[in-house]
Amino acid sequence: MIKSEIVKQIYAVSHLVGSFQLRSGRISSEYFDKYQFEANPSLLDAVVKQMVNLIPSNTEVLAGLELGAISIVTLLSHYSGLPTAFVRKEAKKYGTSRLAEGAQINNRKVLIVEDVVTSGGQIIISAHQLRELGAEIDYALCVIDREEGAVDKLLAEGITLLSLLKRRDFPT
Numbered sequence: 001m002i003k004s005e006i007v008k009q010i011y012a013v014s015h016l017v018g019s020f021q022l023r024s025g026r027i028s029s030e031y032f033d034k035y036q037f038e039a040n041p042s043l044l045d046a047v048v049k050q051m052v053n054l055i056p057s058n059t060e061v062l063a064g065l066e067l068g069a070i071s072i073v074t075l076l077s078h079y080s081g082l083p084t085a086f087v088r089k090e091a092k093k094y095g096t097s098r099l100a101e102g103a104q105i106n107n108r109k110v111l112i113v114e115d116v117v118t119s120g121g122q123i124i125i126s127a128h129q130l131r132e133l134g135a136e137i138d139y140a141l142c143v144i145d146r147e148e149g150a151v152d153k154l155l156a157e158g159i160t161l162l163s164l165l166k167r168r169d170f171p172t
């Protein structure tokens with residue numbers, strides 16, 4: 001599927017208009033309901049196939065942030081052959097008590113994988129937690145960058161934000 005068709009389909013299935021409180025606390029008149037494009041197998045497949053080309057060449061592990069990025073990172077792992085860490089917002093309180101499940105991240109080049117990025121706040125929180133666990137994080141990769149300041153905020157943390165799509169790619 002070509003990129004313009006992906007844009008068209010994502011907009012059709014996931015773009016909502018209304019009043020939405022975002023993770024950052026901001027109020028927005030629009031919302032990309034990522035679960036709608038993730039629930040569509042052919043669209044998810046097309047999105048992830050394009051994201052494979054954006055993975056930095058020195059990446060050793062993919063790290064998908066719960067919940068929305070888990071389906072994306074799983075398919076990205078399938079197409080890239082890279083192992084995956086599934087990253088919780090909080091460490092599990094029983095069993096292995098892990099924040100990052102799956103692949104080992106200690107001393108490895110880890111690419112954070114996200115769905116929709118607004119302020120970049122969630123990536124920063126998770127990057128701090130993963131770095132505490134020994135991960136080396138220079139990049140994050142998302143499906144949609146809403147272009148609300150995340151690129152600069154992340155750069156200040158030493159993280160380059162790569163995105164398949166930007167807000168400007170969609171209709172206004």
Ligand SMILES: O=P(O)(O)OC[C@H]1O[C@H](OP(=O)(O)OP(=O)(O)O)[C@H](O)[C@@H]1O
Pocket residue numbers: 023024065066067068069114115116117118119120121122123150
């Ligand atoms: O760039 P930010 O301002 O941090 O906002 C974007 C974050 O908010 C959304 O997650 P949400 O909290 O809705 O979680 P979910 O994936 O568990 O649904 C989105 O999936 C990003 O993780």
Ligand SMILES: O=C(O)c1cc(=O)[nH]c(=O)[nH]1
Pocket residue numbers: 021022023024030031032033034116117118119146
């Ligand atoms: O910033 C957010 O919380 C957010 C924005 C958006 O468009 N979609 C989403 O899932 N989260």
